[in-house]
Amino acid sequence: MYFRGKAFISDALEGLGRIALLARDTFASLMTLKVAWKDLVYQIYFVGIKSQSVVLITGAFTGMVLGAQTYFQFHKVKMDTATLAVVSVSMCSELGPVLTGLMVAGRVGAAIAAELGTMRVTEQIDALRTLATHPVDYLVVPRLLALHIALPILTAESIAIGIYASHLVGTHLLGIDPVYSWHNMVAYTDGSDVVVGMVKALAFGGIVGLVGCYKGMNCGEGAEGVGRATTEAVVYSSISILILNFFLTLSLGQLLEML
Amino acid sequence: MILVENLKKSFGSHQVLDDVNFEIQAGESVVIIGRSGGGKSVLLKHLIGLLKPDSGSVKVSGENIVPMNERELLRIRHRFGMLFQGAALFDSMTVAENVGFAFRRDPSISEKEIAQRVAEVLDMVDLPGVENKKPSELSGGMRKRVGLARAIIYRPEIVLYDEPTTGLDPIVSDSIDQLILRVRDRLNVTTVVVTHDMRSTRRVGQRILMLHDQKIYATGTPEEIFNSRDPIVKRFVEGVSDPKELYF
Ligand SMILES: Nc1ncnc2c1ncn2[C@@H]1O[C@H](COP(=O)(O)OP(=O)(O)OP(=O)(O)O)[C@@H](O)[C@H]1O
Ligand SMILES: [Mg+2]
Numbered sequence: 047m048y049f050r051g052k053a054f055i056s057d058a059l060e061g062l063g064r065i066a067l068l069a070r071d072t073f074a075s076l077m078t079l080k081v082a083w084k085d086l087v088y089q090i091y092f093v094g095i096k097s098q099s100v101v102l103i104t105g106a107f108t109g110m111v112l113g114a115q116t117y118f119q120f121h122k123v124k125m126d127t128a129t130l131a132v133v134s135v136s137m138c139s140e141l142g143p144v145l146t147g148l149m150v151a152g153r154v155g156a157a158i159a160a161e162l163g164t165m166r167v168t169e170q171i172d173a174l175r176t177l178a179t180h181p182v183d184y185l186v187v188p189r190l191l192a193l194h195i196a197l198p199i200l201t202a203e204s205i206a207i208g209i210y211a212s213h214l215v216g217t218h219l220l221g222i223d224p225v226y227s228w229h230n231m232v233a234y235t236d237g238s239d240v241v242v243g244m245v246k247a248l249a250f251g252g253i254v255g256l257v258g259c260y261k262g263m264n265c266g267e268g269a270e271g272v273g274r275a276t277t278e279a280v281v282y283s284s285i286s287i288l289i290l291n292f293f294l295t296l297s298l299g300q301l302l303e304m305l
Numbered sequence: 306m307i308l309v310e311n312l313k314k315s316f317g318s319h320q321v322l323d324d325v326n327f328e329i330q331a332g333e334s335v336v337i338i339g340r341s342g343g344g345k346s347v348l349l350k351h352l353i354g355l356l357k358p359d360s361g362s363v364k365v366s367g368e369n370i371v372p373m374n375e376r377e378l379l380r381i382r383h384r385f386g387m388l389f390q391g392a393a394l395f396d397s398m399t400v401a402e403n404v405g406f407a408f409r410r411d412p413s414i415s416e417k418e419i420a421q422r423v424a425e426v427l428d429m430v431d432l433p434g435v436e437n438k439k440p441s442e443l444s445g446g447m448r449k450r451v452g453l454a455r456a457i458i459y460r461p462e463i464v465l466y467d468e469p470t471t472g473l474d475p476i477v478s479d480s481i482d483q484l485i486l487r488v489r490d491r492l493n494v495t496t497v498v499v500t501h502d503m504r505s506t507r508r509v510g511q512r513i514l515m516l517h518d519q520k521i522y523a524t525g526t527p528e529e530i531f532n533s534r535d536p537i538v539k540r541f542v543e544g545v546s547d548p549k550e551l552y553f
Contacts, residue, residue: 080410082410165395168391168393168396169389169391169393170393170394170395170396172350172355172389172393173387173389173393173394173395174395175355175375175378175382176353176355176382176385176386176387176456177382177406177407177455178379178380178382178383178407179379179406180375180376180379
């Protein structure tokens, strides 16, 4: 048990180190500004357009259920019209970015790991290298950039639809006064909540892209290796998103207070 | 051109190469033979920096490529072409995109010119008109030839072929051998071929290296190797299995 624990920790640290190296390589490659635009556009299409339904449904139903639950509690203390404000703040700074990040990790992170993993086991990545193409330039940069661009937009959509769906449920089903409700939401939602959400989305995009690419490019042999890489990409990026979210909430809150 | 010194490589506890030494001259064609699983593909990948040895050096025109990082290696790899044993075509692209991949981001050459050169090399490997097919629609032998086209289209100085004729019918095999020779003579290409195919060894090899027991066991001209008295070399070129390996 003791030895397995030691091996586990050293493996985990090695993985972290190698992801950091991949991030450095990617950054260096970005700095050369030789981005393959065609690939980038295709990846944005794949990440952004193809994730619409998943993200919108998640956002809408999360917003509605959050609104209903908040209303049930607030109704007891006659604070009905504060419901939408609570929904809005939590969607903007927490639920919007986190749920969108998790959905995209499941959809896009898995696809990236599977695609790059298959390329690795069929020697396509080696073939790229023999054709004097750096795998980071050609494979990682477009995917990571696409996630950085698409995830904040997807998050914004999910926040907007979540709030609006909650507003509809609140006014039409639960009988909350629409004008006061809307007014309270605008009054209590700070610009900083939105900023926090967007910063988080940007960070989560990086996590999904880096973990997916890392797992794919370092995947084990055969079909089993690809399968494991895919699973691990989803699991590790989801867990990292949840953990990072906590620390971002703490640190960004402090930071924005200081400003 | 290529100088390999004291090359050692193991995967875990499994030693694949142990102290391999040889030199390949510019413009020469060398055939590497050896038993299946003997480490020929592994050796070939070391020559282009796809694998790093445990110790030893690989020098290309005097430059040791072993300590180079991936970005420095890109410069060296412009001079190489490589055909993989399993062809390793990009399966999300068409044949034309695969073959023209090396020109993808070269602004000095127009789309039309690329298409024309792709058609030319596809013709050279006996596959005219497959430009718009996906690799998955091709047979194993066809894929191999597309891989070959992709490796030679940009006229590299050194071409590494990993079993170029395995899985091809005798007639196409012969035409691939001719193509390898033509590429070598016309463009003065340094050629390294890994193969089990004794007919093509005879045809394309100016010098033969036999990999056995993790080392270069024998080297010589085709005549020397094919007339060798050494029992191991003789058994290999004549294709005779060891009697004690026969169970049934
Ligand atoms: N990535 C790897 N990880 C672990 N072992 C490997 C790896 N690549 C090759 N090997 C091992 O190295 C040995 C040599 O493999 P290699 O592919 O070079 O053989 P080969 O001589 O090309 O055989 P063949 O003629 O069948 O292609 C094999 O025993 C193989 O198991
Ligand atoms: Mg091989």
